[in-house]
Amino acid sequence: MSTVKPSKINRLLKLQPSGVVLISSWLTEQGYSPELLRKYRNSNWLTSIGTGAMIRENDQVNYLGAIFSLQQQLGLNIHPGAKTALSLHGKAHFLDFAQQQVYIFGHSKENLPRWFQKYDWGVKVNYYTTSFLPADEGMTTIRKDNFELSISSPARGLMECLFIAPQSQDLMECLQIMQGLNNLHPKQIQRMLERCTSVKVKRLFLYLAETCGHTWFKYLNLEQIDLGKGNRSLVKNGVYIPKYRITVPQEMQKDESPEL
Structure with missing residues (x-):
């Protein structure tokens, strides 16, 4: 009994x-x-x-339900980010998710519990701890199934893509993502870029925004954004962009010849 x-x-x-x-x-x-x-x-x-x-018992739980618990029960900043956040926002429907990978981000020193790492969620989990943006910057809440979840906004999601590029994220795919972000709010982007500590992310983000010709880019005050010093070579045999002092894949600048 x-x-x-x-x-x-x-x-x-x-x-x-x-x-x-x-x-x-x-x-x-x-x-x-x-x-x-x-x-x-x-x-x-x-x-x-x-x-x-x-x-x-008999409940169906996926990785999002586990992240909800990390946020609500343990108070962690762990959240869906990069392409996964963009997909949840409906901003990355054209991207290839055939391998069923998810990208999860946490603030520095926040570790995924062992039970989360060991459990089979049916997807490959890529987890990154970063502090290049404050934990609360560029976050938003979405409704998913029976609960609300804190995830990266589209702008933060792209910045997270750029943070792990080019090793874990294709830069041409980042360009595709930026092309779809034509309705960002310049004041919010200005704040994010001023608070961002990654020179690589800021230079790439601004370069992609300008390349796409987004209207909101014109309202940014680049003088207030610290773009650091020196050059950043992101790929071999690429094209050097003098304004942002970065080297990007040649296919991003098809009409320009790479500078040696």
């Missing part, structure tokens, strides 16, 4: 929306002891997905 009190288990199941992970340390803070949680598992109310994490 089960010793689980229906009222308490019902309250637990209402604490969080369906489709998310229930993290043991957070549940303990809510008054659910390890012994009680073990009873819930034995009674098939909860199922373990790794040390310190559970889901409702």
